[in-house]
Amino acid sequence: MRHFVIVGVLVLLLSILTFWGLEAVGLMPVQASLQAQTVDWMFRLEMAVISFLFALIVVPLVYSLLVFRRKPGDTSDGEHIEGNTRLEVTWTVLPLITVLVFSYLGAVTLGETRRLDPNAMVVNVTAFQWGWRFEYPDYGIQSNKLYLPANRQVVLKMNSNDVIHSFWVPEFRIKQDVVPGRTTEYRITPVRIGEYKVRCAEICGASHAYMEAPVVVVSQTDFQKWVQESVAAQAATSGPDPKRGEKLYNELGCKACHSIDGSKGVGPTWKGLWGEQVKLSDGTTVVADEAYIIESIRQPQAKIVAGFEQQAMPAFTTLTDAELADLIAFIQTLK
Amino acid sequence: MKKILSLGLVRGLLWQIAGTAAGALLVTGIRALMGLNPWGSFLFTEPAWVVGALTGVIAFVWGVGALTDWFKWALGEETPEHREDPPGWEKYFGVSLDHKVIGIQYTVTAILLLLVGGLFALIFRLELAASGMQFISLQLYNTLMSLHGMVMIVGILLGVAGVMNYLVPMLIGAHDMAFPRLNAFSYWIAPPAAIVLLSSLALGGFDTGWTGYPPLSTRSPVGIQMFFIGVWVAGWSSILGGLNLIATVMRLRAKGMTAFRMPILVWASVATSLISLTATQLIGLSFQLVMFQRLLGMGFFDPAKGGNPILFQHLFWFYSHPAVYVFILPGLGVVSELLPVFVRKPLFGYRWVAMSSLGIALVGFLVWAHHMFTSGMNEYLRVPFMYSTLLVAVPTGVKFFSWVATLWKGKIETPTPMLFVLGAIVVFLMGGLSGPPNGVVTTDLHLHDTYFVVGHFHDTMFGGYIFPFFAAIYYWFPKATGRRMSEKLGKLHFWLLFPSFLVMTFLMMRVGLLGMRRRIADYDPALGLDFWHLLITISAFLIAASVLVFLYNFFRSIKHGEPAPGNIWRSRSPEWQVPSPMPVHNYEEAFEVVGEPYDYGLPGSTYIRFNGKSH
Numbered sequence: 001m002r003h004f005v006i007v008g009v010l011v012l013l014l015s016i017l018t019f020w021g022l023e024a025v026g027l028m029p030v031q032a033s034l035q036a037q038t039v040d041w042m043f044r045l046e047m048a049v050i051s052f053l054f055a056l057i058v059v060p061l062v063y064s065l066l067v068f069r070r071k072p073g074d075t076s077d078g079e080h081i082e083g084n085t086r087l088e089v090t091w092t093v094l095p096l097i098t099v100l101v102f103s104y105l106g107a108v109t110l111g112e113t114r115r116l117d118p119n120a121m122v123v124n125v126t127a128f129q130w131g132w133r134f135e136y137p138d139y140g141i142q143s144n145k146l147y148l149p150a151n152r153q154v155v156l157k158m159n160s161n162d163v164i165h166s167f168w169v170p171e172f173r174i175k176q177d178v179v180p181g182r183t184t185e186y187r188i189t190p191v192r193i194g195e196y197k198v199r200c201a202e203i204c205g206a207s208h209a210y211m212e213a214p215v216v217v218v219s220q221t222d223f224q225k226w227v228q229e230s231v232a233a234q235a236a237t238s239g240p241d242p243k244r245g246e247k248l249y250n251e252l253g254c255k256a257c258h259s260i261d262g263s264k265g266v267g268p269t270w271k272g273l274w275g276e277q278v279k280l281s282d283g284t285t286v287v288a289d290e291a292y293i294i295e296s297i298r299q300p301q302a303k304i305v306a307g308f309e310q311q312a313m314p315a316f317t318t319l320t321d322a323e324l325a326d327l328i329a330f331i332q333t334l335k
Numbered sequence: 336m337k338k339i340l341s342l343g344l345v346r347g348l349l350w351q352i353a354g355t356a357a358g359a360l361l362v363t364g365i366r367a368l369m370g371l372n373p374w375g376s377f378l379f380t381e382p383a384w385v386v387g388a389l390t391g392v393i394a395f396v397w398g399v400g401a402l403t404d405w406f407k408w409a410l411g412e413e414t415p416e417h418r419e420d421p422p423g424w425e426k427y428f429g430v431s432l433d434h435k436v437i438g439i440q441y442t443v444t445a446i447l448l449l450l451v452g453g454l455f456a457l458i459f460r461l462e463l464a465a466s467g468m469q470f471i472s473l474q475l476y477n478t479l480m481s482l483h484g485m486v487m488i489v490g491i492l493l494g495v496a497g498v499m500n501y502l503v504p505m506l507i508g509a510h511d512m513a514f515p516r517l518n519a520f521s522y523w524i525a526p527p528a529a530i531v532l533l534s535s536l537a538l539g540g541f542d543t544g545w546t547g548y549p550p551l552s553t554r555s556p557v558g559i560q561m562f563f564i565g566v567w568v569a570g571w572s573s574i575l576g577g578l579n580l581i582a583t584v585m586r587l588r589a590k591g592m593t594a595f596r597m598p599i600l601v602w603a604s605v606a607t608s609l610i611s612l613t614a615t616q617l618i619g620l621s622f623q624l625v626m627f628q629r630l631l632g633m634g635f636f637d638p639a640k641g642g643n644p645i646l647f648q649h650l651f652w653f654y655s656h657p658a659v660y661v662f663i664l665p666g667l668g669v670v671s672e673l674l675p676v677f678v679r680k681p682l683f684g685y686r687w688v689a690m691s692s693l694g695i696a697l698v699g700f701l702v703w704a705h706h707m708f709t710s711g712m713n714e715y716l717r718v719p720f721m722y723s724t725l726l727v728a729v730p731t732g733v734k735f736f737s738w739v740a741t742l743w744k745g746k747i748e749t750p751t752p753m754l755f756v757l758g759a760i761v762v763f764l765m766g767g768l769s770g771p772p773n774g775v776v777t778t779d780l781h782l783h784d785t786y787f788v789v790g791h792f793h794d795t796m797f798g799g800y801i802f803p804f805f806a807a808i809y810y811w812f813p814k815a816t817g818r819r820m821s822e823k824l825g826k827l828h829f830w831l832l833f834p835s836f837l838v839m840t841f842l843m844m845r846v847g848l849l850g851m852r853r854r855i856a857d858y859d860p861a862l863g864l865d866f867w868h869l870l871i872t873i874s875a876f877l878i879a880a881s882v883l884v885f886l887y888n889f890f891r892s893i894k895h896g897e898p899a900p901g902n903i904w905r906s907r908s909p910e911w912q913v914p915s916p917m918p919v920h921n922y923e924e925a926f927e928v929v930g931e932p933y934d935y936g937l938p939g940s941t942y943i944r945f946n947g948k949s950h
């Protein structure tokens with residue numbers, strides 16, 4: 001009986017100490033969304049039970065090792081205890097109840113994170129190897145940074161151009177894969193102003209590690225300001241601009257495959273491309289003019305350059321005419 | 336030279352090279368005749384490499400001689416029931432029908448593969464020691480990381496087969512496995528599979544992780560096909576091995592060994608074999624479908640052709656989740672088997688522990704989609720899979736509580752095997768406790784595909800398999816060699832490994848929670864994880880150092896270990912009632928089971944009695 005009392009007290013102590021220690025260290029990044037609060041509440045509850053179970057096994061284990069160790073020279077056996085059905089039933093039924101409760105709470109909190117606000121703002125997200133692009137259909141804005149107003153729900157409608165990616169902002173907690181051929185949805189209500197990053201969480205090829213994009217949460221007024229500025233900037237666009245084209249080249253991920261200094265890459269180089277005769281895989285040639293380049297961006301498989309049959313470039317169908325013109329203007333400068 | 340050429344392994348390798356070349360050249364010739372481009376970026380085209388890899392494997396198995404007896408039977412020739420092996424080390428390098436030889440072949444091959452997989456890990460761990468790319472390319476990082484996963488998995492599968500092959504016939508009092516030739520075939524299909532798997536490194540590698548999800552895997556270099564074929568072929572080894580083991584336990588038990596008088600490791604082996612017999616097909620199938628999509632343009636997983644990329648994940652995880660129970664059940668069986676010996680007390684709740692293995696195996700079939708909570712599959716599926724997943728905690732809990740109750744009021748001694756058993760319990764506890772946060776959908780939305788999962792998984796693998804594997808080697812080494820491994824070095828091995836491993840996985844979980852994604856070659860320095868990563872890398876190298884100590888101890892003890900012909904652990908188990916090393920056909924005299932396997936502390940009781948009849 002004395003053993004049980006000591007072990008019981010120690011289990012209690014170690015549970016509290018473990019849980020307190022985990023809390024003191026701080027396990028999660030900052031909470032930047034409403035959904036993060038739900039996730040963290042659930043996580044904290046799990047940690048409490050885990051701390052208890054940890055103590056429940058480790059304390060009697062270590063205690064037995066210290067107290068019931070064999071004395072030197074003692075070759076006798078331990079007590080002949082074969083089992084105890086009542087105990088076995090207890091430690092089957094109690095964990096069963098615990099996991100049922102946790103599953104129930106898991107389902108309830110999952111529902112909480114998926115709660116849809118009818119006034120939510122929609123942003124269309126395109127994921128590609130290796131970058132992110134955001135389109136605000138309400139305002140006609142295209143951006144490579146995700147600007148979000150605080151305290152308003154956004155619904156991201158996500159598509160992939162090529163392989164599976166996954167949208168994860170650690171500070172938001174929620175993660176959702178982006179799958180080619182279907183639209184997946186991500187609901188989030190940012191509550192903390194600041195700069196974060198979306199980080200692709202599903203391996204998507206060589207540069208998977210670098211598939212990140214800024215996520216900027218601003219106040220509602222600052223968001224309106226940003227919308228107005230972006231709309232004005234897009235309206236002020238007068239004619240193609242190679243500077244903007246270069247920016248797109250870097251941001252869209254073109255540079256992952258197409259060099260601009262003539263070096264060999266996954267795709268053909270852009271240096272000296274404009275106006276040249278291009279040899280295609282079917283043996284014909286074509287002049288690299290505006291029509292050819294636009295087709296190669298929108299339907300990359302239509303004409304394949306000889307020697308690049310193995311590579312499949314994703315179709316960039318969401319680019320506007322103005323953006324295509326910018327890209328062509330940039331290519332024209334690469335003599 | 337002639338002696339080397341007479342070794343089955345060497346002949347097999349030469350045949351594999353010739354077979355690969357023949358298959359690849361055949362396809363190349365056909366392509367040339369059809370007017371298709373005959374040469375590819377790695378000499379041969381992709382179809383040529385695929386056919387060559389397959390013909391190479393078949394040629395290996397033929398060349399090594401694993402098919403000889405069957406061909407003789409087909410021709411009406413007689414073969415002896417028991418084939419005598421050469422006396423020395425040569426028997427380990429050719430086809431033997433002795434389950435103990437095959438068990439050791441499996442075990443040594445497993446250790447070799449685990450070393451290769453571990454070496455890959457050390458290389459990319461070094462790269463991860465600081466943010467920024469230091470010395471390997473992104474593509475090489477991805478290939479090494481992906482191969483680390485699969486090479487370790489195949490290594491563990493072979494290690495499981497090694498433990499079961501060596502021990503189960505001995506524990507149940509059989510001469511051998513039920514189908515000795517099938518047993519040899521199951522082993523000899525594995526080395527060529529491992530070679531094909533590793534050859535992916537030379538054929539452009541692959542960047543998909545061990546999961547090989549399409550569409551990414553449809554865009555990888557030819558290397559991914561070698562990965563698919565290697566796993567596909569190794570799967571046969573698992574399926575046939577499982578079949579053989581179940582038949583052996585059903586048919587060849589000693590007189591009086593009823594189901595609930597079997598050693599607990601036999602229960603665990605049956606549970607494991609049920610899974611590998613019935614689930615392995617699914618990973619072979621899912622990889623085969625991607626192979627066909629690449630080779631023949633069949634759009635199983637291509638949305639543009641009406642395919643569904645998420646279907647692959649269902650097929651893949653239907654095996655790959657139960658597979659982790661294939662790894663851990665025998666390991667937990669070893670823990671339950673050795674614990675009573677060193678505690679000198681019966682295994683607490685024997686029947687409950689036996690049933691919990693079957694329970695884990697069964698429930699394990701119903702949980703696969705918990706790997707897909709964020710995948711975009713039907714939302715409502717997430718809740719039932721959360722319930723089934725957390726249910727696994729119940730039989731697992733039964734094991735933990737029973738182990739602790741076994742320790743209670745025992746007379747505990749702690750030689751090296753027992754240290755590893757205790758290490759296994761603690762490390763597996765960490766793995767078990769870090770599991771439910773992944774199983775609850777809400778928290779998994781944050782944890783999925785992060786280093787939290789990496790830490791959790793390594794805890795389950797080391798606690799569930801690697802620590803017990805070491806325990807089993809230290810414990811049964813004298814049975815195989817008649818000598819014991821050095822206790823001093825064994826303890827050094829343990830005390831280097833155990834703390835470094837705990838530190839490593841704790842920190843993996845920590846960085847995962849803070850935003851470290853899985854399978855990335857580089858991480859954002861702004862996350863502030865550099866210091867933790869450096870510590871993880873240092874721990875990884877300490878683990879490697881402990882393994883070097885083990886290897887030295889292992890190879891030195893074969894010749895120079897302290898002689899240990901008797902029952903050095905004072906075990907009740909039948910294999911320790913005869914002198915070590917075990918004779919070729921196990922027990923010269925048959926035994927009968929007359930008591931319970933773990934009745935330590937019950938005066939006058941024994942488990943078995945030799946009945947004087949020869950086998």
